[in-house]
Amino acid sequence: MGAANTKERILNILFWLSALLIVGILIAIIGYVAVKGVSAISWDFIFQAPSRAGKEGGISTTIVGTLYLTLVALVMAVPLGVGTAIYLEEYAEHQSRFAYLVNLTSETLAGIPSIIFGLFGFVFFVIFLNLGWSILSGGMTLAIMVLPTIIRTSQESISSVPVEYRENSLALGASKLQTIRKIIIPSAMPGIITGVILATGRAVGETAAVILTAGSSLGMPILLSDPARTMSVHLYMLAMEGISMERAFGTAFLIIILVIIINYLANLSLRRLSHSLR
Amino acid sequence: MNKQITTQIPNSSPLSISSNSSDRGIIKNGSAKINKEALIEKILALCAGISILAIILITLFIFVRGLPLIFDIGLGDFLFKMEWNPTKDVFGILPMAFGSLGVTFAALLWAVPVGIIAAVFLAEIAPPQVAGIIRNMVELLAGIPSVVYGFFGLIVIVPFIRNFLGGNGLSVLAGAIVLGIMILPTIISISRDSIAAVPQEYKEGSLALGATHYQTIGRVIIPAARSGIITSIILGMGRAIGETMAVVMVTGNSTIIPTSILSPVRTMTSTIVLEMGYASGDHQTALFAIGMILFIFIVALNLVVNLAVKAGKLNGRG
Numbered sequence: 001m002g003a004a005n006t007k008e009r010i011l012n013i014l015f016w017l018s019a020l021l022i023v024g025i026l027i028a029i030i031g032y033v034a035v036k037g038v039s040a041i042s043w044d045f046i047f048q049a050p051s052r053a054g055k056e057g058g059i060s061t062t063i064v065g066t067l068y069l070t071l072v073a074l075v076m077a078v079p080l081g082v083g084t085a086i087y088l089e090e091y092a093e094h095q096s097r098f099a100y101l102v103n104l105t106s107e108t109l110a111g112i113p114s115i116i117f118g119l120f121g122f123v124f125f126v127i128f129l130n131l132g133w134s135i136l137s138g139g140m141t142l143a144i145m146v147l148p149t150i151i152r153t154s155q156e157s158i159s160s161v162p163v164e165y166r167e168n169s170l171a172l173g174a175s176k177l178q179t180i181r182k183i184i185i186p187s188a189m190p191g192i193i194t195g196v197i198l199a200t201g202r203a204v205g206e207t208a209a210v211i212l213t214a215g216s217s218l219g220m221p222i223l224l225s226d227p228a229r230t231m232s233v234h235l236y237m238l239a240m241e242g243i244s245m246e247r248a249f250g251t252a253f254l255i256i257i258l259v260i261i262i263n264y265l266a267n268l269s270l271r272r273l274s275h276s277l278r
Numbered sequence: 279m280n281k282q283i284t285t286q287i288p289n290s291s292p293l294s295i296s297s298n299s300s301d302r303g304i305i306k307n308g309s310a311k312i313n314k315e316a317l318i319e320k321i322l323a324l325c326a327g328i329s330i331l332a333i334i335l336i337t338l339f340i341f342v343r344g345l346p347l348i349f350d351i352g353l354g355d356f357l358f359k360m361e362w363n364p365t366k367d368v369f370g371i372l373p374m375a376f377g378s379l380g381v382t383f384a385a386l387l388w389a390v391p392v393g394i395i396a397a398v399f400l401a402e403i404a405p406p407q408v409a410g411i412i413r414n415m416v417e418l419l420a421g422i423p424s425v426v427y428g429f430f431g432l433i434v435i436v437p438f439i440r441n442f443l444g445g446n447g448l449s450v451l452a453g454a455i456v457l458g459i460m461i462l463p464t465i466i467s468i469s470r471d472s473i474a475a476v477p478q479e480y481k482e483g484s485l486a487l488g489a490t491h492y493q494t495i496g497r498v499i500i501p502a503a504r505s506g507i508i509t510s511i512i513l514g515m516g517r518a519i520g521e522t523m524a525v526v527m528v529t530g531n532s533t534i535i536p537t538s539i540l541s542p543v544r545t546m547t548s549t550i551v552l553e554m555g556y557a558s559g560d561h562q563t564a565l566f567a568i569g570m571i572l573f574i575f576i577v578a579l580n581l582v583v584n585l586a587v588k589a590g591k592l593n594g595r596g
Contacts, residue, residue: 007492008490008492011492012403014395015395015398015399015403015404016399018392018395018396018399019396019399019400019404019408019412021392021396022396022412022415022416022419022462022466023412023415025419025459025462026415026418026419028434029422029426029427029430032430032433032434033426033429033430079325080325080328081325083321083322083325083326084322084325084326084328084329086322087319087322087323087325087326088326091319091322091323092323092326098323098326099326101330102326102327102329102330104584105329105330105332105333106329107580107584108333108577108580109329109332109333111513111516111576111577111579111580111583112336112520112573112576112577113516113517113519113520113521113522113547113572113576114520114522115520115522115547115550115551115569115572116336116340116520116569116572116573116576117336118550118551118554119340119343119550119554119565119566119569120335120336120339120340122554123339123340123343123566124335124339128339144332147328147329147332148329151329175315176315177314177315177318201421204423205421205422205423205424205425205426206423207423207424207425207522207523208424208522208523208547208551211551212551212554232423232425232426232523233425235425235426235429236425236428236429236523236527239428239429239432239433239527240526240527245433248429252426252429252430255423255425255426256422256426259418259421259422259423259426260418262421263417263418263421266417267414267417
């Protein structure tokens with residue numbers, strides 16, 4: 001009995017230690033980057049363009065590059081992803097071969113590492129379609145990467161809209177399309193928004209795929225055909241080539257702040273989702 | 279069953295309304311509507327087809343670029359030759375394949391036990407409020423981009439290893455620590471979900487037979503959640519093998535087979551991202567061939583997961 005008790009006590013300690021380790025890792029990463037990075041942040045750092053390969057100046061062009069690329073990716077991925085989800089949940093026979101293939105391929109897409117997307121984007125968009133290293137090439141590559149996230153979250157939220165809503169709408173004489181537009185999409189909105197936020201997080205942090213498709217030019221991207229460098233790529237270059245550790249910390253700090261905001265928004269919209277389903 | 283009802287009603291209702299009506303305008307209006315609805319359905323089907331098209335294009339373009347080199351030098355030489363020397367047109371990926379598998383295995387070695395213990399803690403032991411906070415933290419860990427992990431590894435973990443364990447710090451060990459942290463969220467979330475999904479009756483039955491909570495966890499809950507836990511490990515492994523930015527920043531990237539966990543090492547993904555910028559001709563093709571091998575490996579892992587999940591559903595709760 002005593003032996004069993006000691007064993008359980010040790011297990012209990014292990015359980016709490018594992019939790020403590022996770023808390024410790026998170027605090028160490030965020031804390032260290034914040035402490036070292038906060039001194040680099042200033043209005044100039046955010047609004048000035050980098051000069052001398054990032055050794056001097058701010059990181060404004062990389063912030064614009066990040067937002068621009070993310071926006072282009074979402075503009076393409078959101079309609080396609082939500083459209084896919086509506087088709088799978090409202091039109092396709094669930095046993096059909098086509099629906100099975102769509103589900104299987106979108107699951108496979110979700111598991112493919114970003115470097116493979118980078119290779120594909122490079123050979124297909126940059127070379128084959130002759131789009132060059134550009135916002136458009138990078139945005140389309142990112143769009144394919146985040147597509148599975150948007151499909152999955154939209155699918156889940158559409159399938160959780162109660163069947164009665166559909167039946168009532170149809171019984172009132174609304175057509176199927178009207179039902180989808182006026183009933184199903186509004187009810188599923190919180191879930192769709194959650195998916196969009198999660199996809200934003202993935203697009204903002206992506207590096208390997210972006211460096212191969214959007215390039216690493218420090219110029220200000222204006223046109224869709226301009227190359228661009230994102231904050232993540234900038235951080236990689238600054239740190240790997242030892243250009244400026246101070247600016248690397250500042251960039252990492254800004255990325256972490258963005259991630260925390262995105263994470264908070266996702267939680268908020270998830271909570272609204274569970275409220276609206278109740 | 280309900281799904282069938284909802285799909286049948288809309289197909290028949292607009293038709294019957296317009297055919298019963300005597301007013302021509304309404305008939306016209308009705309058929310225009312049907313056309314519009316059919317058109318929308320086609321557009322939505324096209325959207326759904328994008329995933330299939332993407333997979334086909336990715337496979338096609340990576341294979342078309344990578345295969346010629348493998349035909350040229352032979353699959354055996356490509357996979358098992360010890361030397362990677364693009365300037366002399368020698369392309370053997372064994373050292374980096376070994377590097378990828380080695381770093382991944384070392385990461386799994388510590389992240390799997392820690393992850394599973396944390397998952398059990400979250401699902402069974404922790405008070406709900408504590409569990410809620412830790413789950414939020416795990417989600418945040420999952421959201422931190424890999425380049426930030428790599429940066430943290432480079433400025434904290436690498437110097438730590440250099441100062442306290444020796445070597446220059448850029449090492450298998452640094453890669454294993456960083457990769458392990460990165461796959462913890464995958465292992466914890468999926469394992470936790472599958473543990474939480476074990477039916478309450480199993481636990482109650484075990485406790486009623488006189489087993490303690492800990493015995494129930496070890497003998498009943500973990501075995502019942504087995505397929506989910508295995509899934510989490512395989513997905514974590516896939517993520518580790520495919521990870522690029524974090525690994526390239528902390529492992530030193532020399533193309534020799536490491537002799538200890540403090541030696542530098544280069545992975546397949548690192549090679550692609552390091553050399554793609556300037557590679558041309560056969561060299562570039564060789565990088566695509568590496569991507570192809572990686573792609574095949576990851577897709578195979580995913581198929582294993584799909585099979586494992588299906589098998590789990592069959593022998594689980596149906």
